[in-house]
Amino acid sequence: MLNCDPCADTDPDYIADLASLRALLICTKRELGLNLSRIPVADGWMQVELDQDMQTGLGRITSLTLHGTQGAADIDAGQALALMLEWLSVEQGAAADLLVSRILNSRDRIADMVPARLAAPQTEPDFLTAEQALIFGHWMHPCPKALTGMSDAEERAITPDWHGQLRLHALSVRADLVDGTDPDVIRELSGMDLDAGPGRVILPAHPLTWDRAKQQPQIAAMLENGDIRDLGPVGDAWWATSSVRTLWQQDSQWQVKVSLPVTITNSQRVNKRHELLAGVAMSARIGKLMSRFGPLRLIGDPHWLTLRLSGQRESGLEVILRDNPWQGGKVMQVAGLVAEPLPGQKSLLAQVMQGHKPAAWFDAYLACAVAPLLRMYDATGITVEAHQQNALLDLSHGLPRRCDIRDNQGFYVAHDMADAELRAIPQLVYPRPEAEDALAYTLIVNQVFGVIHRMALDDLLPEACALDQLAAHLGKLAHLPGHGGTLALRWLTEASLPAKGNMLTQLGGTDELLIPGERAPMIRVPNPLPQHIAAKVLADVA
Numbered sequence: 001m002l003n004c005d006p007c008a009d010t011d012p013d014y015i016a017d018l019a020s021l022r023a024l025l026i027c028t029k030r031e032l033g034l035n036l037s038r039i040p041v042a043d044g045w046m047q048v049e050l051d052q053d054m055q056t057g058l059g060r061i062t063s064l065t066l067h068g069t070q071g072a073a074d075i076d077a078g079q080a081l082a083l084m085l086e087w088l089s090v091e092q093g094a095a096a097d098l099l100v101s102r103i104l105n106s107r108d109r110i111a112d113m114v115p116a117r118l119a120a121p122q123t124e125p126d127f128l129t130a131e132q133a134l135i136f137g138h139w140m141h142p143c144p145k146a147l148t149g150m151s152d153a154e155e156r157a158i159t160p161d162w163h164g165q166l167r168l169h170a171l172s173v174r175a176d177l178v179d180g181t182d183p184d185v186i187r188e189l190s191g192m193d194l195d196a197g198p199g200r201v202i203l204p205a206h207p208l209t210w211d212r213a214k215q216q217p218q219i220a221a222m223l224e225n226g227d228i229r230d231l232g233p234v235g236d237a238w239w240a241t242s243s244v245r246t247l248w249q250q251d252s253q254w255q256v257k258v259s260l261p262v263t264i265t266n267s268q269r270v271n272k273r274h275e276l277l278a279g280v281a282m283s284a285r286i287g288k289l290m291s292r293f294g295p296l297r298l299i300g301d302p303h304w305l306t307l308r309l310s311g312q313r314e315s316g317l318e319v320i321l322r323d324n325p326w327q328g329g330k331v332m333q334v335a336g337l338v339a340e341p342l343p344g345q346k347s348l349l350a351q352v353m354q355g356h357k358p359a360a361w362f363d364a365y366l367a368c369a370v371a372p373l374l375r376m377y378d379a380t381g382i383t384v385e386a387h388q389q390n391a392l393l394d395l396s397h398g399l400p401r402r403c404d405i406r407d408n409q410g411f412y413v414a415h416d417m418a419d420a421e422l423r424a425i426p427q428l429v430y431p432r433p434e435a436e437d438a439l440a441y442t443l444i445v446n447q448v449f450g451v452i453h454r455m456a457l458d459d460l461l462p463e464a465c466a467l468d469q470l471a472a473h474l475g476k477l478a479h480l481p482g483h484g485g486t487l488a489l490r491w492l493t494e495a496s497l498p499a500k501g502n503m504l505t506q507l508g509g510t511d512e513l514l515i516p517g518e519r520a521p522m523i524r525v526p527n528p529l530p531q532h533i534a535a536k537v538l539a540d541v542a
Contacts (some may be wrong), residue, residue: 010118010343010356017077018061019144019340020103024084026058027142027503031523032091041083048080054463055528057139057453061475092411094506099142099506106143110136112152113145113161117342125351127328127392131241131248132160132335133348139338139388139450141502146242149262164240166247167233167258169205171195171317173225173307177204180305185321189254191235200229203305204319206245206258207233213261213316218309228307240388243334245269250328257301257320271318274426275409276304279320281369282411288394295394295402296372299323299382317445322406330395331404334447335367335388338454349451350458352395358461359469365398365451366473372403373443374477378484381417383435385410387442388450412438418466436487437498437522444491445475445499445525464532465523471532492533497523 009015022090024049028034036048044067065072075083085103088096123129135146142430147155158164170192173176173365175183176199183201187193196202205213210230222228238256240245244261248500260269279301286298303321306314330352337349353361369391377383384390394402412435413422423429430438433524456463477488491497501521508521 003033005115008191009351010113012111012118014018014077015114015343016107017081019110021077021081021084022058022061022144023106023137023139023144024081024088025101026140027059028084029058029087030140030499031501031503039084039087041066041087042514046075046080046083048165052456052463054453055467055526056449056456056463056466057510060457076474081248095507096442097423099503100144102148102506104413105148106137109145109147109155109161114342116162122342122345125330125332125348127326127331128239128248128349130332130392131239132163133336134242135161135337135342136340138502140446141339141455142497143300144505147262147264149260149268150208153251157344158208158240159244159485160240160242165237166207166240167191167235167237167346168247169207170194170211170231171203171205171208172200172231173203175199175201176304177222177227177308179308181303183305185254186305188234189235189256189321190238190249190252194231194234196439202231203307203317205317206247206260209258209260209316210261216316218312219307219315242333243269248324248326252324255322256326259314259318260314261316265508270314270316271304271306273313273318274428276306276318277425278411278428279304281422281428283323289380289382293379294372294403296376297402297404299404301319301323326392327405331391331392332395334391334393334451334453337393338388338450347458348455350460353460356398358455359465359475361399362455362461362466362469363473364401365393366448366470368400368403369393370443370448370470370473371477372437373405374480374484374488376484377414377439378480378482381414381432381483382437383412383414383439385412385438385442387446390442391447392408410438410442422429432483436483440491441498441500449519467528467532468534471529472534474529475533491527492529494527495530497527498522499525 020373025036029036037045046063047062047067048061051062052059064075066075085100091101117135126338156162158166178201186202186204189204192202192204194202214223236249238249241248243259244264247256247493257271258270262269283300283302284299290297301320304319306318309315332348337352339347341347373384373386385407386405390405390407390410392404393400411428413429414432414435418429452463454465455461471492474488474492478485478492503522504521
């Protein structure tokens with residue numbers, strides 16, 4: 001039997017092929033309904049066998065068999081990946097061309113990264129380790145490490161995949177050409193306490209963003225006539241976090257989130273004008289929400305600055321200042337915790353759970369990651385995109401004791417509970433069904449199921465036991481008096497849950513940010529919770 005566990009081999013091509021195959025199989029099974037036991041390929045069919053039938057994700061691949069005219073033969077992950085790409089091209093036609101190229105790009109990036117990561121022993125689990133842990137990318141995306149828009153040298157210098165660091169450029173700009181909240185707050189960034197000159201302000205710029213931006217005719221002309229002066233790189237280096245474009249310094253009170261002319265997974269990473277406005281509006285309200293609903297902290301994006309260009313809503317030089325409560329230590333994003341580890345290493349989740357009873361750890365996690373968000377929604381009508389990359393757990397005392405949620409792209413306010421100020425901001429206020437679908441997918445399907453899946457793969461807690469605990473936790477929340485309680489009960493009883501169609505987005509060939517409402521296609525996935533709900537729970541909330 002072919003052993004397809006990445007820990008069995010340290011060959012970069014093997015690891016990249018297997019990681020890419022797993023991601024593609026997960027998506028085709030969930031979104032296209034592919035039967036992994038009998039995948040039609042040229043002159044026969046391919047069979048994928050797994051070590052366990054999982055409800056929250058894909059088990060480990062134990063064998064790959066090609067059944068053809070000459071009988072059955074074992075194949076390796078690279079051969080299986082090639083057959084899957086051929087199948088995708090046949091099934092989807094021209095719509096698959098771009099996706100196939102992006103899958104190969106993602107696969108090659110993984111193969112490039114692996115040797116360097118294997119050669120550098122993993123550091124102690126902490127904030128930055130988790131931010132740099134996504135070697136295999138989004139666990140339910142067909143091209144999880146696809147990235148276009150920067151050279152190999154730029155990628156190695158400025159991405160978290162290569163432990164990238166960078167210094168920001170300081171631009172001296174005519175004050176009347178800059179929009180934003182408070183230009184003076186920029187002086188609090190490392191190296192930006194500069195004299196911009198009379199009637200001018202300092203605008204920070206990511207070096208890659210600035211390299212591309214100054215080639216635009218309008219900006220080139222502004223450089224030529226002195227409206228913009230490039231003062232060069234200043235201050236201390238910033239670490240790139242998992243999103244690539246959000247930058248962190250240990251001792252800074254601010255993080256910096258920039259527009260980046262790079263396409264990662266589903267979209268080019270641009271700070272849209274409505275996101276800038278939403279960040280400010282929600283930051284003003286965050287303080288009133290804290291401590292009301294349990295161990296939850298929402299991270300504010302209270303300031304922004306950008307160059308104003310004639311005829312353009314965004315210039316590409318948008319900069320958001322995000323609060324930075326993390327000085328390192330063991331506040332770690334869930335995506336990094338549940339990421340597939342390199343051969344011979346344990347996942348970060350296995351490392352931080354060591355010495356704790358898994359069931360107790362998971363209960364503590366649910367108490368800070370799930371309950372406060374449902375209570376907040378019940379009382380205020382506010383939900384957030386609580387997916388793995390946006391959620392960070394405070395593990396400084398061992399068990400999770402608080403969950404932090406970041407990213408101003410991820411606020412949803414139920415229309416019937418929004419005031420006029422919030423309704424005036426595009427793509428912030430939504431009908432309840434849309435807000436609830438966003439929370440169901442990001443919190444339950446993406447985040448909590450991701451934790452359950454990793455615990456099961458690492459033999460920490462069986463999937464069935466974790467689902468029992470989740471069902472019991474939601475059963476208690478079903479007693480909430482408003483929409484939050486109703487939503488918890490729906491998660492417990494409905495046959496399916498909403499999920500994001502990452503493969504369908506790729507097959508559509510559309511940047512996610514260009515889809516109306518910036519909402520990628522949604523699918524429905526089987527809900528495992530109804531079969532784990534105790535009869536007593538239903539009786540209690542009936």
